[in-house]
Amino acid sequence: MTTWTRKDLLGLRDLSKEELELILETAESFKEISLRPIKKVPALRGKTVVNFFFEASTRTRTSFEISAKRLSADIINISSPTTSVIKGESLLDTVRNLLSLKVDIVIIRHSDSGAPQLIADRFPDVSVINAGDGSHEHPTQALLDLYTIKEKKGTVAGLNIAIVGDIMHSRVARSNIWGMTRLGANVTVVGPRTLIPADIDKTGVRVETNLSRGIKDADVIYMLRIQNERLKSNLFPSIREYARMYGLNGVRLKGAKKDVIIMHPGPINRGVEISSEVADGPYSVILDQVTNGLAVRMAVLFLVAGVKKSVKELEEE
Ligand code: CP
Numbered sequence: 001m002t003t004w005t006r007k008d009l010l011g012l013r014d015l016s017k018e019e020l021e022l023i024l025e026t027a028e029s030f031k032e033i034s035l036r037p038i039k040k041v042p043a044l045r046g047k048t049v050v051n052f053f054f055e056a057s058t059r060t061r062t063s064f065e066i067s068a069k070r071l072s073a074d075i076i077n078i079s080s081p082t083t084s085v086i087k088g089e090s091l092l093d094t095v096r097n098l099l100s101l102k103v104d105i106v107i108i109r110h111s112d113s114g115a116p117q118l119i120a121d122r123f124p125d126v127s128v129i130n131a132g133d134g135s136h137e138h139p140t141q142a143l144l145d146l147y148t149i150k151e152k153k154g155t156v157a158g159l160n161i162a163i164v165g166d167i168m169h170s171r172v173a174r175s176n177i178w179g180m181t182r183l184g185a186n187v188t189v190v191g192p193r194t195l196i197p198a199d200i201d202k203t204g205v206r207v208e209t210n211l212s213r214g215i216k217d218a219d220v221i222y223m224l225r226i227q228n229e230r231l232k233s234n235l236f237p238s239i240r241e242y243a244r245m246y247g248l249n250g251v252r253l254k255g256a257k258k259d260v261i262i263m264h265p266g267p268i269n270r271g272v273e274i275s276s277e278v279a280d281g282p283y284s285v286i287l288d289q290v291t292n293g294l295a296v297r298m299a300v301l302f303l304v305a306g307v308k309k310s311v312k313e314l315e316e317e
Pocket of ligand 1: 056057058059060061132141265266267
């Protein structure tokens with residue numbers, strides 16, 4: 001089994017198949033902790049984690065906070081409107097000051113692609129976890145997605161996975177494409193041409209512009225939200241038109257495989273990319289994704305912290 005040697009988790013693009021599998025196996029060992037009456041292990045006792053969010057978040061921020069607490073770390077939540085960033089302090093100066101407070105791990109979400117990499121490169125003594133940077137990567141989302149697929153389907157290798165929607169602006173799509181293809185899935189991206197990057201086929205995915213054709217043979221259908229906050233111009237006629245062409249509803253789902261699973265990273269725009277009937281229906285694993293985020297983020301925190309002992313050894317001390 002491979003060992004973890006990285007100080008940071010910045011994206012899935014550079015991770016090997018073995019590193020991806022190590023994270024998923026480590027997550028598996030953490031899953032049962034959240035089912036215990038006392039949901040806490042002493043794995044990160046004495047470590048300080050900063051949850052630093054420059055963009056809105058419900059799932060990722062909360063999931064990292066709960067994960068850190070379940071590992072017995074001290075965690076501080078900071079969001080940009082409450083920091084001196086609004087007084088003009090730069091990102092690097094902000095982090096420089098935080099590190100003077102002897103922080104061990106910085107989790108960062110930022111609208112600029114590359115912000116986590118910049119911090120990781122400048123500050124060698126702190127571990128950096130990317131919680132979503134611009135339209136670049138959202139590695140822990142993709143890891144919890146891979147974990148959920150493996151949990152529901154037994155494997156990722158050989159599965160047909162359709163990722164549907166705004167591929168162009170989606171960091172979730174990018175991280176998932178790297179992770180899914182590296183673990184051996186056949187990935188098809190489905191959406192209007194204007195929302196699919198021109199060079200996407202270089203990543204080894206197939207492109208399909210028709211939703212019914214794109215989902216017909218899929219074992220997994222992964223729906224994406226339109227990233228309105230990142231759209232710089234009108235790339236499709238209207239939301240109503242988009243929903244008509246690319247929205248997943250009960251009628252469309254009849255053309256999919258009988259054992260298909262439906263995924264979505266959240267937040268959902270009901271009635272746009274997915275109907276309530278599908279989001280809340282029997283094929284949906286959307287809330288399982290959220291639950292699995294805990295085990296996956298506990299695993300990532302544990303690995304980047306470089307803990308040398310197993311959780312069992314730490315509990316016996
Ligand atoms: N999936 C995801 O990143 O959700 P949040 O924006 O709520 O964190």
